[in-house]
Amino acid sequence: MSGTVRVVVVGGGYAGVMAANRAAGGTPGTAPVEVVLLDPGTQFTERIRLHQVGAGGRNTAGVDWAEVLHPQVRRMQARALSIDSGNRRIRGDHGSVRFDWLVYAVGSGEQPTALLSVTNRAAAGSTREAIAGLAPGSAVTVAGAGPTGVEVASALAVARPDLLITIVAPSGLAHPVTGRHAVARRLQHLKISVEEGVVDPVTGTITSGGHSRPSAAATIWTAGLAVPSLASDSGLPVDGDGRLLVDATLTVPGHERIIGAGDAVCVTGAAGAHLRASCAAAIPMGAHAADTVLARLSGVAPSAIDIGYLAQCLDLGAGRGHLQLVHPDDAPRVVALSGRSAGWAKEQICRMTVAWLAREARRPGSFRGPTGPAVPVG
Ligand SMILES: Cc1cc2nc3c(=O)[nH]c(=O)nc-3n(C[C@H](O)[C@H](O)[C@H](O)COP(=O)(O)OP(=O)(O)OC[C@H]3O[C@@H](n4cnc5c(N)ncnc54)[C@H](O)[C@@H]3O)c2cc1C
Incomplete structure (x- = not known):
C-alpha cells in the first residue's frame, strides 16, 4: 500500500x-x-423531489455532480x-x-413492483410519461398513504386536476403521516379520495371492502x-x-x-x-x-452517533405543506404548521439539503446541521 x-x-x-x-x-x-x-448516475439525484418529477410538475431532480462533490473526489460511474x-x-x-x-x-x-413509482430518476421519468399520456377524467391509484404516497397524490392533483386520484392503503391515512386531520383537509380540497384497501403490486387490482376491481388507468406504487x-x-x-x-x-x-x-x-x-x-x-x-x-x-x-430529529415535513402541492415539530426521538410535539408557511419551510429544507452537501464539498468538516452537531430536519 x-x-x-x-x-x-x-x-x-x-x-x-x-x-x-x-x-x-x-x-x-x-x-x-x-x-x-x-x-x-450521470447526476446527483435530489430524491426528495422525485414526486414532483413523477407528477409532471418539475422537469428534473438531477444536480450536476460538480455542484455537490468535492473536486478531489474521484467519481466512478x-x-x-x-x-x-x-x-x-x-x-x-x-x-x-x-x-x-x-x-x-x-x-x-420501494418494495419491488411492476407498477409505476417515483423511487428513482428512471422510475419517476416513466411515471411522468405515463401520466402525460392519460386522458382527462382517467382514474389514478396511489398505492400507499405514507409521506411519499401523500406527496405524489398532492403533486399530481395540482399538475393534473382533471384526473380522478385515489390513495389506497390498508388503514387509510392512519399511518404513518402525522397531522392527519390537516393533511386530510388538504387532500379533500385537492379532491383526492382516500380508501381503505389493498393494491396488488403486480396487477394494480384493488381489493376493498371484500370486493376486487380492476386496476385504474395508472397506479403509482409508494409502499414498503x-x-x-x-x-x-x-x-x-x-x-x-x-x-x-x-x-x-x-x-x-x-x-x-x-x-x-x-x-x-x-x-x-x-x-x-x-x-x-x-x-x-x-x-x-x-x-x-x-x-x-x-x-x-x-x-x-x-x-x-447521536442523531435527533426536529420536524417531519410534507409537500402538499402548490407551495402548501404540513410541518410537524418532533422531539429528537421523532415523537410529535404539539406544534405544527400547515398551508403556505409549511410549504415555504419545506422548500427551504429541500434547498438546504443540497446546500449542506455543496458546503461540505467546499469546506470538509463544516456540516453541523441546523442547530448543532448532526441535528436533521425533514
Ligand atoms: C418522492 C420521495 C420524497 C421523499 N421526501 C423525503 C423528505 O421530505 N424528507 C426525508 O427526510 N426523506 C424523504 N425521502 C426519503 C429520502 O429520499 C431517502 O431516505 C434518502 O434519499 C436516503 O439517502 P441515501 O443516501 O441513504 O440513499 P439514496 O438517496 O437513495 O442514494 C443511494 C445512491 O446509491 C446508488 N446505488 C444503489 N445501488 C448501488 C450500487 N450497487 N453501486 C453503486 N451505487 C449504488 C443509487 O443509484 C443512489 O444514487 C423521500 C423519498 C422519495 C422517493
Whole structure:
C-alpha cells in the first residue's frame, strides 16, 4: 500500500456524497486520503423531489455532480456488484476497485413492483410519461398513504386536476403521516379520495371492502421499503430487510474497515432505534461515517452517533405543506404548521439539503446541521 489511504464510498445519494466530501478533507498529521465514489448516475439525484418529477410538475431532480462533490473526489460511474471484505475489493460493472476503508451507502427503494413509482430518476421519468399520456377524467391509484404516497397524490392533483386520484392503503391515512386531520383537509380540497384497501403490486387490482376491481388507468406504487441486496449477496451481516447491520459508530461488527450510512443500513442498539429511512437521517449519518473513518486513521476511538430529529415535513402541492415539530426521538410535539408557511419551510429544507452537501464539498468538516452537531430536519 502507498502512503495514501483510499476510502471508497459506494452510493452517491445524500449519505454517500456527504461522507465522500467530509472524508476528502482528511485529517492533519495522518496519511493523505484519496476518495473514490461509485455511483451509476450521470447526476446527483435530489430524491426528495422525485414526486414532483413523477407528477409532471418539475422537469428534473438531477444536480450536476460538480455542484455537490468535492473536486478531489474521484467519481466512478459504476454499480458495485459485490464486496470482498477479506481482500478489500469491490467488483463493479466496470471493473474492480481496491479499498482501505469502505462506506456503504446504497440507499433504498420501494418494495419491488411492476407498477409505476417515483423511487428513482428512471422510475419517476416513466411515471411522468405515463401520466402525460392519460386522458382527462382517467382514474389514478396511489398505492400507499405514507409521506411519499401523500406527496405524489398532492403533486399530481395540482399538475393534473382533471384526473380522478385515489390513495389506497390498508388503514387509510392512519399511518404513518402525522397531522392527519390537516393533511386530510388538504387532500379533500385537492379532491383526492382516500380508501381503505389493498393494491396488488403486480396487477394494480384493488381489493376493498371484500370486493376486487380492476386496476385504474395508472397506479403509482409508494409502499414498503426495499434495499439493494449488495450487502447480503456479499456475505455481510444484514437484518431481515437486507439492511447492513452497523453499530453506533456505523461500523459493521467484525469488519472494522466497513462503515455504513443512510437508508441501506440498520443501526443496532438505542442510538439507532428511532431512525427512519430519511434524507434527514442520511445526511448526518454520512458525516458520521466519514468521522468514524478519520478517527480510526488518527488512532482515536470513533464516537457513537447521536442523531435527533426536529420536524417531519410534507409537500402538499402548490407551495402548501404540513410541518410537524418532533422531539429528537421523532415523537410529535404539539406544534405544527400547515398551508403556505409549511410549504415555504419545506422548500427551504429541500434547498438546504443540497446546500449542506455543496458546503461540505467546499469546506470538509463544516456540516453541523441546523442547530448543532448532526441535528436533521425533514
Ligand atoms: C418522492 C420521495 C420524497 C421523499 N421526501 C423525503 C423528505 O421530505 N424528507 C426525508 O427526510 N426523506 C424523504 N425521502 C426519503 C429520502 O429520499 C431517502 O431516505 C434518502 O434519499 C436516503 O439517502 P441515501 O443516501 O441513504 O440513499 P439514496 O438517496 O437513495 O442514494 C443511494 C445512491 O446509491 C446508488 N446505488 C444503489 N445501488 C448501488 C450500487 N450497487 N453501486 C453503486 N451505487 C449504488 C443509487 O443509484 C443512489 O444514487 C423521500 C423519498 C422519495 C422517493
